[in-house]
Amino acid sequence: MAKAEDIESVTAQTGRPLGPRALKTRERLMDATAELLEERSLLDISVVDIARKVGTSPATFYHYFKDVEEVTVHLADRAADEMPAVLDLIDGSWEGDAGLARARNIVDAFISHWDTHHAVLQLRNLGADRGDKRFIRIRRDALGPVLDRFAEQISEAQKAGHLPASLHPYIAAAALGSILERLSAYHKELTHFGASREDVVETCAILIFRTLTGTNS
Amino acid sequence: MAKAEDIESVTAQTGRPLGPRALKTRERLMDATAELLEERSLLDISVVDIARKVGTSPATFYHYFKDVEEVTVHLADRAADEMPAVLDLIDGSWEGDAGLARARNIVDAFISHWDTHHAVLQLRNLGADRGDKRFIRIRRDALGPVLDRFAEQISEAQKAGHLPASLHPYIAAAALGSILERLSAYHKELTHFGASREDVVETCAILIFRTLTGTNS
DNA sequence: CTCCATATTTGACATATCGTCAAATATGGC
DNA sequence: GCCATATTTGACGATATGTCAAATATGGAG
Numbered sequence: 266m267a268k269a270e271d272i273e274s275v276t277a278q279t280g281r282p283l284g285p286r287a288l289k290t291r292e293r294l295m296d297a298t299a300e301l302l303e304e305r306s307l308l309d310i311s312v313v314d315i316a317r318k319v320g321t322s323p324a325t326f327y328h329y330f331k332d333v334e335e336v337t338v339h340l341a342d343r344a345a346d347e348m349p350a351v352l353d354l355i356d357g358s359w360e361g362d363a364g365l366a367r368a369r370n371i372v373d374a375f376i377s378h379w380d381t382h383h384a385v386l387q388l389r390n391l392g393a394d395r396g397d398k399r400f401i402r403i404r405r406d407a408l409g410p411v412l413d414r415f416a417e418q419i420s421e422a423q424k425a426g427h428l429p430a431s432l433h434p435y436i437a438a439a440a441l442g443s444i445l446e447r448l449s450a451y452h453k454e455l456t457h458f459g460a461s462r463e464d465v466v467e468t469c470a471i472l473i474f475r476t477l478t479g480t481n482s
Numbered sequence: 483m484a485k486a487e488d489i490e491s492v493t494a495q496t497g498r499p500l501g502p503r504a505l506k507t508r509e510r511l512m513d514a515t516a517e518l519l520e521e522r523s524l525l526d527i528s529v530v531d532i533a534r535k536v537g538t539s540p541a542t543f544y545h546y547f548k549d550v551e552e553v554t555v556h557l558a559d560r561a562a563d564e565m566p567a568v569l570d571l572i573d574g575s576w577e578g579d580a581g582l583a584r585a586r587n588i589v590d591a592f593i594s595h596w597d598t599h600h601a602v603l604q605l606r607n608l609g610a611d612r613g614d615k616r617f618i619r620i621r622r623d624a625l626g627p628v629l630d631r632f633a634e635q636i637s638e639a640q641k642a643g644h645l646p647a648s649l650h651p652y653i654a655a656a657a658l659g660s661i662l663e664r665l666s667a668y669h670k671e672l673t674h675f676g677a678s679r680e681d682v683v684e685t686c687a688i689l690i691f692r693t694l695t696g697t698n699s
Numbered sequence: 700c701t702c703c704a705t706a707t708t709t710g711a712c713a714t715a716t717c718g719t720c721a722a723a724t725a726t727g728g729c
Numbered sequence: 730g731c732c733a734t735a736t737t738t739g740a741c742g743a744t745a746t747g748t749c750a751a752a753t754a755t756g757g758a759g
């Protein structure tokens with residue numbers, strides 16, 4: 266599970282490893298990009314914009330990154346660091362009310378995660394769906410463990426006869442992941458329908474709980 | 483429900499309505515953009531690329547569109563024209579096996595729809611999630627009627643006591659929409675897990691059926 | 700503290716795109 | 730065949746891209 270942000274892999278475009286000063290500059294370039302992504306589309310962000318914001322020259326940018334998209338790859342990597350915390354919420358019993366509470370916590374964590382990294386996560390999925398290996402790996406590393414646990418839980422529910430055998434556990438798990446990601450991505454738009462964030466959490470939690478356990482409570 | 487592609491609204495950047503020759507040129511520019519979107523990211527598509535592909539000059543492009551993103555708006559509009567066919571699949575009884583078969587057809591239609599317009603639909607959602615009014619309207623027009631029907635069906639299942647009252651019908655419907663969209667977007671990646679397209683359709687159909695009716699069959 | 704090897708940054712440049720005109724050209728009704 | 734107007738484009742200044750070789754900063758050895 267080698268992560269792209271492992272120290273040894275942080276190099277200049279030349280392949281050379283970076284010293285402390287360079288690391289700081291690279292960091293500032295990434296931060297500036299993340300901030301610009303908050304306010305406008307990737308389409309409207311140029312290398313010059315980023316360089317200007319950091320108070321450096323475009324040439325410096327190109328010393329560290331091939332293009333702006335490559336910065337988003339590393340930003341996605343950085344966002345993925347939060348996922349272990351979500352995994353902690355998954356492990357444990359899914360029986361009854363405890364299971365439902367667990368589902369609520371997961372949904373809540375996902376929404377917060379997306380609220381914090383909206384633009385970057387959206388670009389990650391865009392890239393991954395387009396077939397970009399870098400983004401596919403990052404998404405798999407982040408989401409895979411979650412889906413694995415979901416799939417395992419679904420399998421158990423199937424063995425207990427609570428869910429039909431024709432359900433493909435991993436695909437069903439991916440479907441739950443889809444709900445989490447998609448609703449997290451646009452839950453704010455849903456509030457225009459008179460639905461609060463709590464409503465989103467509650468409804469989403471119920472659907473996940475029901476699909477993981479096959480029970481109705 | 484005024485659509486952006488209504489004839490009267492197809493104008494040059496100056497606001498002037500377009501004659502037959504101009505309409506054809508505009509069409510070719512849109513087609514060229516759609517083709518380019520098949521092979522590379524919007525980031526890597528310049529106005530010059532599109533103009534060259536059509537065998538015209540950049541100035542001509544700017545006569546019809548503000549920028550490349552505006553073309554994608556109209557492409558998204560065009561893709562939305564297919565949705566009425568999906569709506570036909572939704573209406574009718576959701577009881578028993580007929581309901582499950584109905585779900586299968588819907589999933590199948592969605593996956594085909596996304597396979598055909600992948601890049602454009604992805605950009606539509608990207609724009610809409612970012613708050614762009616143009617894309618929000620297009621998505622709402624396309625998905626709203628589907629979600630409305632889902633929500634209505636869920637309400638009925640609640641009244642019949644098959645689903646918990648704490649479920650917010652419209653959010654649950656949006657969750658189903660999320661499954662449809664997200665799995666349609668990356669179902670090809672799932673097949674690397676030994677899951678066929680049929681598996682995706684079947685699993686997705688079961689989940690939708692169960693959530694719409696609250697029954698287990 | 701000074702010097703120097705090397706890490707880091709940048710100015711300068713050739714190339715390309717952007718976006719806007721006013722001017723050129725095509726069209727179709729008379 | 731003429732002309733009003735619909736459509737296209739050549740030309741251009743401004744801005745961005747991407748690559749050097751050269752300039753500057755740093756920190757460890759002496």
